[in-house]
Amino acid sequence: MEDQSKHRDPEAMAHCPVALSLDVVGTRSTLIIVREAFFGTRRFGDFAERVGIGEAATAARLKDLVASGLMEKVPYQEPGQRKRYEYQLTDKGLGLFHAIMSLRDWGETWLSGSRVTPWRFAHRDCGAEVHTVARCTAGHDVHLDEFTAVRQTERPTAAPDTHN
Template sequence: MSSPRADGVPALAWSTDNCTVGRSMAILGERWVLVVLREVFNGVRRFEDIRDHGGIPRQVLSDRLALLVEHGILVRVPYRPEGQRERYEYRLTPKGFDLYPVFVAIADWGAKYVADPEGPPVEVAHRGCGAVVHAELVCEEGHLVPERRDVAPRPGPGVKPRQESSSAAR
């Protein structure tokens, strides 16, 4: 692997071609995707309900639901209202449920920085005791890491060295 730049930024030696954050954001990074997921996390599962409650344009919602189904985050489950044609609900898959801590973290950030003066409109509560749930950093050894500066990126098993571009080599 190449050595880091002289100013000591190790990440500059790593390629971003296979970045999992970039790949994740290619799926999740569009505003309406997060609104759709918010609705489904809140138990709103039917197309018209998601559209009405989320304020999402019909074609945009159709496209985003298809994307989330294609990537295995949601699954379509048929239902038939009495006397009507078959329709679909959208339910989280295990892959979709794995995004829940991400939403709790976003909600925590929003409650701290962008909520109305009265507080956030929705809280996430532990079903067992009723207390508000928060996202926390925990290492694989089970240690709670309350100080964000106590974590740092490092090369993982899939790291690839950064290839110098022709303009940078000049």
């Protein structure tokens, strides 16, 4: 039955970076917390409030994010207050910028209808809005109908790839 390892390669699946990523940021609230962090939210209470999940869920997600290295707890102290901790994105967390922008672009294009996005990303130098695009290492822009998916196992299932 599952003898046909050519057909099914659990190892390959486990190695798939998309699946690996989704193991870390695969839940709705996790990604929304990261998105909030991109907008400068840093404190526990603000996350809980703005993300719209309860405090228990917020604490659990933030703990996960710190554990997986996307955010870190940084001490801060306001005058007349005791020392507390705020949550900041690490470089690893910042690396999700493209993914979050891509999801935003997709949602804006296909889901939001005529509604106006309540926030946007701007290029710091020129102020113009930022989007994701696909580009090949040779420097060409790659449109949706200009790519080929290549499985690097010996399985030529996918795109009409005659690998020659």
